[in-house]
Amino acid sequence: MMLLAAFPLYDFLFMLFAIMACGFAVGVLFSTNIVRMAFYLVISLGSTAGLFFLAGAEFVGAMQLMIYVGGTMVLLIFGVMLTAQERFISLQASGRDWILGLIAGSALLLLLLNAAFSVPKWTADRPTDTLAVDQSKTATPLGLALAGVRADKLGADEKLQPGMSGYLLPFVIVSIHLLIVLIGAAYMARTKRKQVVTNPEPTGGSAD
Amino acid sequence: MIFPLLSTITVSHYLAVGAVMFVTGVLCMATKRNALGILMGIELVLNGANINFIAFGSPYLRSESLGLDGQLIALFVIVLAAAEAAVALAIALNFYNNHSTIDVDRADELKG
Numbered sequence: 600m601m602l603l604a605a606f607p608l609y610d611f612l613f614m615l616f617a618i619m620a621c622g623f624a625v626g627v628l629f630s631t632n633i634v635r636m637a638f639y640l641v642i643s644l645g646s647t648a649g650l651f652f653l654a655g656a657e658f659v660g661a662m663q664l665m666i667y668v669g670g671t672m673v674l675l676i677f678g679v680m681l682t683a684q685e686r687f688i689s690l691q692a693s694g695r696d697w698i699l700g701l702i703a704g705s706a707l708l709l710l711l712l713n714a715a716f717s718v719p720k721w722t723a724d725r726p727t728d729t730l731a732v733d734q735s736k737t738a739t740p741l742g743l744a745l746a747g748v749r750a751d752k753l754g755a756d757e758k759l760q761p762g763m764s765g766y767l768l769p770f771v772i773v774s775i776h777l778l779i780v781l782i783g784a785a786y787m788a789r790t791k792r793k794q795v796v797t798n799p800e801p802t803g804g805s806a807d
Numbered sequence: 808m809i810f811p812l813l814s815t816i817t818v819s820h821y822l823a824v825g826a827v828m829f830v831t832g833v834l835c836m837a838t839k840r841n842a843l844g845i846l847m848g849i850e851l852v853l854n855g856a857n858i859n860f861i862a863f864g865s866p867y868l869r870s871e872s873l874g875l876d877g878q879l880i881a882l883f884v885i886v887l888a889a890a891e892a893a894v895a896l897a898i899a900l901n902f903y904n905n906h907s908t909i910d911v912d913r914a915d916e917l918k919g
Contacts, residue, residue, distance in 0.1 A: 613816045617824045624831040624851055633841050640847050643828070647854050650824065654865035656878045659885070663857075666885050671850065671892045678843050678896045682909045690840040690910055697838055704834040711826035720869075721818040740875055741882070751875050766879050773886050780890040788897035 613653055619646035631689040633679050641672050658738040745770045818869055821862030829855035842899045842911050846892060853888045857881045 623643035630636045644667045651660035716722060743750045747765030828851050835848025862868060864877015903909050 610816050613820065617820065620824055621827040621831075624828045627847055627851065628831045628835050628838075633843060636844060636847055640850065643851070644854060647828075647858060650821065650858060651861050651881075654821065654861045655867045656861045656865065656881070659857075659861060659878050659881050662882060662885055666889050667850070667854075671889050674892055674896055675843060675846060675850075678846075678899060681900060682843065682903045690844075692838040692840055700834050700837040703837075704830050707833070708826060708830040711830065712823055715819045715822035715826060718819075721822065723817065723869075737875070737878060741878060744875055744879055745882075749875070769883060773883055777886060777890050780894055784893040784897040787894075788900045 609653065613650070616646045616649035616653065619643070620650060631691060633683070633689070637672065637676050637679055640675070641668055644668050644672070656737060658741050816868075818862050818865075821858055821868070825855040825858035825862070827855075828852075828858065840910050840912055842902065842909050843896075845911065846895050846899070849895070850888065850892065853884055857884050860884070 620643050623639040623646070626639040627636045627643065630639060645664065648660045648663040648668070651657075651663055740750045744766050747767030749765055832848045832851030832853075832855060835851060836845050837848075839845050839848060860873075860877045860881040862877075864873040864875065864881070866872050866874070899909065902914065906913060
């Protein structure tokens with residue numbers, strides 16, 4: 600029991616999920632097979648959900664698993680299956696694109712990492728040393744906030760109270776947006792009876 | 808860069824994970840020629856941003872965090888990403904139906 604208490608479980612789990620998320624994201628980047636890319640992306644997004652759980656956002660982590668890994672990825676994999684012809688499975692970019700992209704990307708990565716570790720407030724020790732998952736109960740306050748009531752800010756500033764702090768209007772807007780988007784997507788992706796090929800392409804993409 | 812990685816896990820470590828996912832997503836968008844690969848890059852970018860929101864909103868990582876606002880914005884990002892994926896997939900399928908290819912370099916009809 601003493602040994603278990605001394606073991607830094609939080610740090611170990613964070614490192615596990617972080618390495619899986621980053622490693623499989625890099626796998627998505629460097630894999631050339633579109634089916635493998637989809638599978639690596641599933642693992643990367645699932646590990647991200649683990650990171651959310653560790654940060655105490657258990658409702659968002661569950662939504663990440665259900666919407667992203669369960670919904671969006673099924674959509675993507677269906678897209679891959681519907682368009683998976685032999686010549687589109689592994690399309691390669693040219694070497695010049697890769698070199699330019701890697702130079703710009705590593706410069707951006709260095710900049711972001713430097714910024715992440717350079718603010719002293721962000722590298723200060725965290726206030727509690729417990730596993731956040733034990734105590735997090737965020738589903739009810741999140742639902743109330745989406746309905747326009749901020750249960751977590753009841754004692755807050757008076758000026759923020761009337762209507763300023765809830766998320767009811769964004770919630771309604773995003774609902775209508777989702778409805779319209781789904782109707783539009785179904786309209787655009789419908790099968791056409793007669794397929795008109797105006798410009799027949801030669802097989803095999805050129806590399807440049 | 809190795810030294811801070813060995814200390815206690817803080818917000819900066821979450822930000823580092825988010826930065827790696829963001830950069831890989833941007834590189835995916837830049838180098839993939841398959842339209843669905845570009846879509847996967849967009850998903851990676853949105854997830855990197857979401858990690859940052861969650862980290863700044865976590866009361867277990869910072870004493871003065873964003874609170875619930877970070878998680879709420881992350882939820883909105885997830886919903887909008889789902890909507891965006893649906894529309895982008897519909898566009899990709901439409902493109903595939905009309906041009907019988909999924910290579911974005913072939914989408915050059917508007918090129919002058």
